[in-house]
Amino acid sequence: MIQSHFKHWPVRVPYTLTVPETTLYENLELSAKRYPDKTAIHYYGAELTYKQLLKETEALAGFLEKKMGVQKGENVLLFVQNSPQFVIGYYAILRAGGVVVPINPMNTSEELRFFINDCELKTGIVGQELYAKVLPLLDSVPMKNVIVSTYSDYLQAGSPGHGIPEEVKMGPIELGQTGHIHWKDALSSLEVPSQMTASADDLAVLPYTSGTTGLPKGCMHTHRTVQANTFGGYHWLNATSDAVCLATLPLFHVTGMVHSMHIPILSGATMIMMTRWDREYARNTIRDKEVTHWITISTMLIDFMANPSLKKEDMASLMNLAGGGAALPAAVGERLYQLSGLKFIEGYGLSETIAQTHFNPPDRSKLQCLGIPSFDVDARIIDPVTCRELENGEEGEIVVNGPQVFLGYYRRPEENEKSFVEIEGKKFFRTGDIGKRDEEGYYFIVDRVKRMINASGFKVWPTEVEGMLYQHPAVMQACVVGVPDERRGETVKAFIILNQEYKGKIDGEEIIAWAKEKMAAYKYPRMIEFRESLPMTSSGKLLWRKLQEEEKQKVMG
Incomplete structure (x- = not known):
């Protein structure tokens, strides 16, 4: 393992991190015991405590198991935008013993058909504004059971009218399909789930990524692989129970999923949920709710920084601003530093690694840089053709070994054969990204092997x-x-x-x-x-x- 990056490791943080044997669900259970009356989710003026979050998750899990027949290890669709329902739905699927299949709400009906068939989905949780995309498929896919969520169920009287997206204001729609039920009705059945039997090595989530064939592929992640990055990010970015986390990244995507949902739940922090990106709403929210942690992507941050109304005091509460997606332009990074005193902590990861494998040290970050390998990650640069390991400064394919690396692609044995390489007796995932490492152990991206x-x-x-x-x-x-x-x-x-x-x-x-x-x-x-x-x-x-x-x-x- 290359160790040059340890010289620049965050202070008072250990080099290695033991991944717990517990499940993701137990993180929620423990936070609800520790902080029952603390706000878990703030949603357009409405608030949900940890006690309420756990209670509704248990009720939905009971309904999924007892009324919809979800069994241990069964894949369940989560086709919902950022909302309390996404969080409750995700953890309820885990509590029922299922595997979460989170799908991008921007997908069309035809694209959705592929995912339903690929995962043999029988049950789904669907946002009502997306319900029309599901209906045309019902005669030709295995999915028959659908819970339809209405985001306005979680608004409270007196919620501010400005800044609330139209789909969040909508009242419940007519369903009229056998096996389809409104979210509220599912919760009100008050079914109690059986004792949870999932373990750390059971599958937890199948985020989809595009692959070399051009067809999306499900990345098999266990509770253990997701916990590796949940606990890793928790320690790296100093997330505490008093953190206030702005959730603007889509939660179906691995970065938003881990950093805007799993880490706040692990720490007992407050999540401020936005269903749609709105830079003015984000500006007011960061200031008024004293947001401390914001994980975003550079394109979103560029838009935020371009807001002519943005003032220094709007960002005064922020302690950590991190993310990735693409390199942040130097001029934007400089303006950010002048306004907030913060440097954007860029990171690098993939769906296959459930977010980060690399992170910039918070106190010694480099702009337009992937960062250094995260906890227990062994990263190398190899020649993409010969697989020969390369030296500092040489350009080649980034390969990674670490506790967050997925088990493989769902039902894609041939892809799995090509996706890993053995070095010094260890199995490394081939990222398909061309990069280089400097003499201090920081990694930089150069190009993509894959035509992405x-x-x-x-x-x-x-x-x-x-x-x-x-x-x-x-x-x-x-x-x-x-x-x-x-x-x-x-x-x-x-x-x-x-x-x-x-x-x-x-x-x-x-x-x-x-x-x-x-x-x-x-x-x-x-x-x-x-x-x-x-x-x-x-x-x-x-x-x-x-x-x-x-x-x-x-x-x-």
Whole structure:
């Protein structure tokens, strides 16, 4: 194990951390015993104590088990935006012995169909504004049991009208389907779950990531692997029971899941939940609720810092500001420091590692840097072809071994074979990211081995977008690349050769509008360029990298 980074390790923090043998659910149980009347969740003016959070989680778990037949080890869909229902739903699935399958609410019906079939989901918890995406699938998927959540159930009389998203204000909708029930009715049945038998090595969650085939893959995480990063982040970022944590990152995503939900629950802190990002609401909330911890992504922070109303006093309570997604521009980092005295603590991780494998030391962070390996993480740089280990300063693939590394991809044995490499008798996960390590043990990202686009922290797989574009009758050939974007980090551009009969009869805006209907909002192309031909190798492979380089050169100037 390379140890040069220990010289810059956070002070008064041990180099190693023993992962507890307990489950994630027991973190909630213990915090509810310790801090029963403390606010666990603040939601647009409403508050839920730890005692209430535990009580509702138990009731929902009882309903899932006794009325919907959820069994130990069964996968259960969680298709809900940031809300009390996401937290309660997640922990209730664990309490019932199930495995949480958290899916991005931006996915379309067709995309959702894949996840339901891939995980053989029979039961789901669905936000009511997403219910219309589920209904068309019911005749052709195994899922029959649905609990529909209405976010306004958790608003209180006198909740402020300003800043509340429309889907949070909505009253309950009509269901009228056998096996479908409103959240409130599920809770009011007051079913009591059986004794919990889950252990640290049972599966807890299957977050999905895009892979080399272009199809999403479920990452198998146990209570133990998730606890590794929950306890790791808790110690690294000094989360205490008096922390006030702003939850703006989507909780279905591993960074938001661990840092905005699991860590606050472990520490008995308060989560301030936002269903939709709103920089002005965030500014007022940080100031008025004296937020201490905010884990975000650089694109969100760039938008926040661009708010002309932002003042020094708005950020006075913040003690920790951390995240990742993409490198934070130096100018934004400098303005942040001038306004708050804080440096953005950048980190690095993947769905396969349930968030961080690397973190910048809070008191010695470097800008546009992944940081140093976290607790008990052995990170190396290897030649991606020969797998030979490389030295400081040499560019190669980042590989990691650590307690947070997943067991493998769900039902993807071939992918699992290719995803790991053995070094010195240890199994390392191949991240697919090209990076380098400096002489102090800090890691920097250079490029991606995988042809992945990172748009506002969301990973977009070009072949998936291309596959959808080929369904349009005008498209003869398509090549999708990521192009630099000041706000999103990267954005999606498609180069298209039109079928002869459509030339001069269709424009890029029409194809964008069509794609917008077919794909999640973060995936569809924002730019279309028509070409007569696309660069190819002699064997007929598309030279997508050449197109991507041309776009980068345009931006650089």
